[in-house]
Amino acid sequence: MMPTASRRLAKASLRHLGLALIGLVMVYPLIWLFFASFKTNTDLFGSLGLWPERFVWDSYAKGWQGTGQYTYTTFFLNTFLLVVPTVLFTVASSLIVGYGFARFSFPLRNVLFAVMVATLMLPQTVILIPRYLIFRNLGWLDSYWTFIVPAMLGCFPFFIFMMVQFIRGLPRELDESAVMDGCGPAGILFRILLPLTVPAIVSGTIFQFIWTWNDFFNQLVFISSVKKYTISLALRMTIDSTGGATDWNQVIAMGILSIVPTVLVFFLAQRYFVEGIATTGIKG
Amino acid sequence: MKNRTMRHALWGLLFISPWLLGFLGFQFYPLAMSFYYSLTDSSLVKTGDFIGLDNYVKLFSQDKDFFPSMRVTLLYTFVAVPIKLAFALLVAVLLNRNSKVMHVYRTVYYLPSILGASVAISLLWRFLFMNEGVVNSLLGKLGLPGVDWLGDPDVALFTISLLVVWQFGTSMVLFLAGLKGIPSELYDAAKVDGAGRFRTFGAITLPLLTPILFFNLVMQLIGALQEFTAAFVVTNGGPMKATYLIGLKIYDEAFLEMRMGYASAVSWVLFLFILLVTLILFRSSNRWVHYEDGGRK
Numbered sequence: 253m254m255p256t257a258s259r260r261l262a263k264a265s266l267r268h269l270g271l272a273l274i275g276l277v278m279v280y281p282l283i284w285l286f287f288a289s290f291k292t293n294t295d296l297f298g299s300l301g302l303w304p305e306r307f308v309w310d311s312y313a314k315g316w317q318g319t320g321q322y323t324y325t326t327f328f329l330n331t332f333l334l335v336v337p338t339v340l341f342t343v344a345s346s347l348i349v350g351y352g353f354a355r356f357s358f359p360l361r362n363v364l365f366a367v368m369v370a371t372l373m374l375p376q377t378v379i380l381i382p383r384y385l386i387f388r389n390l391g392w393l394d395s396y397w398t399f400i401v402p403a404m405l406g407c408f409p410f411f412i413f414m415m416v417q418f419i420r421g422l423p424r425e426l427d428e429s430a431v432m433d434g435c436g437p438a439g440i441l442f443r444i445l446l447p448l449t450v451p452a453i454v455s456g457t458i459f460q461f462i463w464t465w466n467d468f469f470n471q472l473v474f475i476s477s478v479k480k481y482t483i484s485l486a487l488r489m490t491i492d493s494t495g496g497a498t499d500w501n502q503v504i505a506m507g508i509l510s511i512v513p514t515v516l517v518f519f520l521a522q523r524y525f526v527e528g529i530a531t532t533g534i535k536g
Numbered sequence: 537m538k539n540r541t542m543r544h545a546l547w548g549l550l551f552i553s554p555w556l557l558g559f560l561g562f563q564f565y566p567l568a569m570s571f572y573y574s575l576t577d578s579s580l581v582k583t584g585d586f587i588g589l590d591n592y593v594k595l596f597s598q599d600k601d602f603f604p605s606m607r608v609t610l611l612y613t614f615v616a617v618p619i620k621l622a623f624a625l626l627v628a629v630l631l632n633r634n635s636k637v638m639h640v641y642r643t644v645y646y647l648p649s650i651l652g653a654s655v656a657i658s659l660l661w662r663f664l665f666m667n668e669g670v671v672n673s674l675l676g677k678l679g680l681p682g683v684d685w686l687g688d689p690d691v692a693l694f695t696i697s698l699l700v701v702w703q704f705g706t707s708m709v710l711f712l713a714g715l716k717g718i719p720s721e722l723y724d725a726a727k728v729d730g731a732g733r734f735r736t737f738g739a740i741t742l743p744l745l746t747p748i749l750f751f752n753l754v755m756q757l758i759g760a761l762q763e764f765t766a767a768f769v770v771t772n773g774g775p776m777k778a779t780y781l782i783g784l785k786i787y788d789e790a791f792l793e794m795r796m797g798y799a800s801a802v803s804w805v806l807f808l809f810i811l812l813v814t815l816i817l818f819r820s821s822n823r824w825v826h827y828e829d830g831g832r833k
Contacts, residue, residue: 268637271630275644278702282647284670285660297668300677349555356548368555371563373754373814377762377783378807381573381790381800382566405558412555437547466652468765473791487655488769504663507656518650522643 289505296500308501312509315502319490322478324506327486331465334396334482339460341403342411343453349406350415351441355427365416371409376469384473398474399464411456418452419445455524462514483510574801580794591801601777601785602802606809608693609782613760616697621752624704628711629741642712649705657699658769662686665695686771689778696766696779707752714748715741743826750825754817761810782806 288296289311291304299305316324353365387398406412422445430444468484475485487510490503549556574591577584595602627645631638651657664670665685672682685695718741726736764783767773773780782802790799 267630271627271641274627275641278645278648281660281664281670281702282651285656285663288663296663297666300670300673345554345558349552352548352551356544356551358545358548361548364552364556368559371559373758373810374563374567375758375762375803375807375810377764377786378570378803379563379566380786381796381803382569383562384790385569385796386562386566402558402562404554405562406555407558407562437551441551462650463652466654468653468655468769473787484655487659491655491659491769500663503659507659510656511651511654514650514654515647518647519643 285504286508289501289508291501293498293500296504311499311501311505314499315505318486319493320478322481322486324483324486324509326479327481327483328509330480331482331484334399334471335461335464337396338399338403338464339457341400342408342460343456345404345406346408346411346415346456347446347449347453348441349412350419351445353412354416354419355424355440356437368409369413372413380473387474393474394476394480396475396480399470408460411460414456415449415452418449422448451524454521458517458521458524461517465514570800571804573797574804576797578795578797578800580791580796584797587797591798592805594798595801595805601780604777605780605782605785608778608780609761609763612693612697612763612779612781613757615694616700617753617756617760619697620701620704621707621749621756623701624707624752625711625745625749627704628708628715629737631708631712632715642709645708646705649703652703653699653763653765653769655765655769658766661695661699661766661770687775689776692771692775692778696770699766699770700760700763707756710748710752711745714745718744746825747827750817750821754814757813757817758810761806761813 284302287302287304290307290309291299292306292308295305318324318327353361353368384393387393390397392398392401402408426444426448427440430440435443466484468488471482471485472488475481478486478489481489483506487503487506490506573583575586575588577587577590631641631645648657662669665672667682667684667687669685671685675682683691686692722740722744723736726740731739762783763781764787767779767781767784768787771779773784783806786799786802786806789795789802793799
């Protein structure tokens with residue numbers, strides 16, 4: 253029988269070996285994708301290795317030119333024009349609505365709150381078609397209003413729920429002493445509670461940024477002109493329109509660029525991310 | 537005094553009014569309308585006539601895609617979700633100790649979930665699993681025959697499922713949070729009683745994690761039953777409709793065939809199905825989900 257110390261060491265190494273192997277499987281595809289953007293077409297197919305046999309340096313520059321009349325400058329700008337207001341309005345409306353639910357009593361409050369939470373489980377697929385028709389009647393199709401207005405109107409119950417939970421955790425005495433000092437309900441929210449909800453605001457911003465950035469389905473349905481395409485749509489268009497003799501490295505290069513903002517945000521705000529998801533749950 | 541309560545209530549209503557508007561306009565009304573459309577022969581260009589349950593009758597009796605599509609969706613859901621959650625739980629248990637290295641692992645495992653079903657990831661999947669792709673050349677190196685991952689109708693759905701399982705990170709983080717919440721005294725007590733590792737897991741860890749397992753299960757099932765992007769971009773429903781999930785069918789009916797009424801009927805069948813699955817889960821939860829207050833509350 254082995255002495256306990258070395259047995260423990262052996263066990264620990266085994267665990268780390270296992271965990272490292274899983275980790276490798278998790279990230280290898282992503283690393284492969286990165287190096288693939290520098291490979292030649294022939295090298296791309298049927299090679300397991302990461303390192304390109306011959307480096308192609310211009311796949312990013314050429315891919316950026318796009319296939320049609322618009323370059324990826326347009327597509328990136330479009331994506332930001334869609335994502336940034338959507339995120340800001342989601343967080344703002346969720347904070348305000350969350351405050352209303354967390355701190356006020358009014359008729360039917362509990363029923364409305366239950367309804368709000370229940371909409372978390374409402375399948376998006378079911379309301380898609382009428383939404384499409386509503387947006388068409390309003391003349392919003394093929395514009396980013398289809399994303400921005402629902403964000404303004406608290407159509408993301410997940411974030412409202414998160415805000416309610418967070419605000420409920422803040423002591424009510426704060427509000428009461430603010431009332432003593434002559435602060436009104438809006439003043440309490442913006443002067444007293446807002447600074448304290450920063451962690452919730454930050455995780456909300458990050459989550460919504462990444463989800464909106466990655467969203468493909470809604471963009472596919474609501475945005476139709478290439479001029480307004482986001483990166484996801486542009487990327488899919490490139491994939492579909494390219495035949496056999498495609499420079500796949502260019503497509504891959506644009507694919508890499510399309511995930512850079514997400515990955516960047518993830519690493520910069522990792523702490524908030526994991527904590528946010530751990531305390532509020534949901535999605536993925 | 538009465539006046540003050542009323543003012544308070546009015547402020548509350550004012551603060552929740554954006555949501556109230558959004559709920560009525562973009563959730564409740566669309567839900568009602570989609571049911572109404574499902575009883576009409578509406579097309580993309582005009583609201584059609586009321587035709588009663590014709591769409592539903594046609595769906596169940598004549599549509600040759602519907603049942604295969606439902607079958608594929610169920611197969612996908614009940615393969616991908618359990619594997620994903622089992623894996624997430626296993627990794628969470630392995631990761632549940634405090635050290636810097638564990639943080640690195642956690643980050644690495646979580647990264648794919650962040651990227652979600654983005655188009656770039658679907659593109660990556662195509663490259664990994666095509667015939668001359670990375671996976672087959674790895675199999676070749678090991679002396680194994682290649683698999684037609686995307687072209688073989690019996691395999692393609694599994695290939696799509698793998699993409700979802702790969703993104704187990706979010707569920708894993710939730711499990712980790714749950715594991716951290718289990719009081720260590722319970723484990724000490726189990727040790728004193730001489731319980732082995734598997735016994736401890738079965739008697740303490742798993743029961744205390746059931747609320748999170750339940751939550752994960754509900755959210756993942758609802759998500760999986762509506763899956764779209766992965767199947768749309770990686771295989772576009774093929775080969776031979778082997779990955780033609782019900783989400784793809786709804787999209788096709790509505791925006792390619794432009795049959796809004798009929799598409800609404802399909803989406804309502806899906807909705808009712810999701811409702812049924814969720815209800816069954818909630819009903820069954822009394823039996824297997826363990827709450828610390830004994831489920832009373």
